[in-house]
Amino acid sequence: MMLRLFSIFLLAFLLFSLPVQGKESLKVAVIIAPPFGIEERASGVFYELSEQICKQAGVECLFSFFPYARIVNHIKSGKADFTLLFSNPTLAANAQQVSRILNLQNIIVGQQGGRLTSLEELQGLRLGMLRGAVYSEKLAQKTDITEYRADTYVQLVKMLKNGRLDAIVGVKTSIFHAAASLGVQPEEFFGKPLDLGYRPVWVHVSNKVSVTILEKVRKAAERVRTSDLPDRLAIKYYQL
Numbered sequence: 001m002m003l004r005l006f007s008i009f010l011l012a013f014l015l016f017s018l019p020v021q022g023k024e025s026l027k028v029a030v031i032i033a034p035p036f037g038i039e040e041r042a043s044g045v046f047y048e049l050s051e052q053i054c055k056q057a058g059v060e061c062l063f064s065f066f067p068y069a070r071i072v073n074h075i076k077s078g079k080a081d082f083t084l085l086f087s088n089p090t091l092a093a094n095a096q097q098v099s100r101i102l103n104l105q106n107i108i109v110g111q112q113g114g115r116l117t118s119l120e121e122l123q124g125l126r127l128g129m130l131r132g133a134v135y136s137e138k139l140a141q142k143t144d145i146t147e148y149r150a151d152t153y154v155q156l157v158k159m160l161k162n163g164r165l166d167a168i169v170g171v172k173t174s175i176f177h178a179a180a181s182l183g184v185q186p187e188e189f190f191g192k193p194l195d196l197g198y199r200p201v202w203v204h205v206s207n208k209v210s211v212t213i214l215e216k217v218r219k220a221a222e223r224v225r226t227s228d229l230p231d232r233l234a235i236k237y238y239q240l
Contacts, residue, residue, distance in 0.1 A: 029080035035237035056220035067151035069132035099221035107193035153178035
């Protein structure tokens with residue numbers, strides 16, 4: 001009897017001593033840039049796309065919201081595993097670009113009355129942009145403009161409104177949403193924009209993530225990209 005009780009106790013001890021295999025998780029960094037990342041309501045286009053990719057990959061999302069430059073640093077340091085962003089040299093060196101998920105239009109725009117028709121006209125102007133972001137290779141190579149960097153589009157629109165900037169470069173949808181959040185009517189405040197074309201938003205997965213999870217995310221991202229979710233989210237979030 002004692003031997004049987006001892007055996008049961010030993011078996012129970014061994015079972016409870018085994019490591020518990022929880023669900024795999026990814027630290028997802030979402031940019032603070034409505035309508036793509038809305039920190040106050042934990043929502044937005046990038047948030048919902050990331051959520052669906054994680055769900056289809058069978059991994060748990062651990063969300064945090066940051067400005068662009070901090071996300072890049074977090075991917076580099078390992079504090080973040082996953083993000084949806086335009087690429088830049090630091091991201092390209094520290095993460096795998098597993099899928100193009102969206103294409104977003106970028107513009108350069110000033111206040112009403114101003115009009116830019118080429119990058120050459122930027123010479124000597126004060127141009128505001130998100131810290132760390134690259135919107136155009138040609139623009140990144142220009143050395144005859146004065147760049148002002150900020151963490152959010154709201155900050156940039158305020159600087160333009162207060163006369164501290166001559167123009168802003170960035171995602172058209174985010175610039176217009178930032179203006180609307182400040183009570184500014186975009187069609188009345190902004191001049192005619194210079195169209196920089198469309199730039200791809202990539203699903204970035206840190207080089208520190210295992211190959212197994214990377215491949216799960218790659219396949220899930222492709223399924224989400226080819227679904228109707230991106231179009232449905234555009235309808236849901238893009239309206240001012």
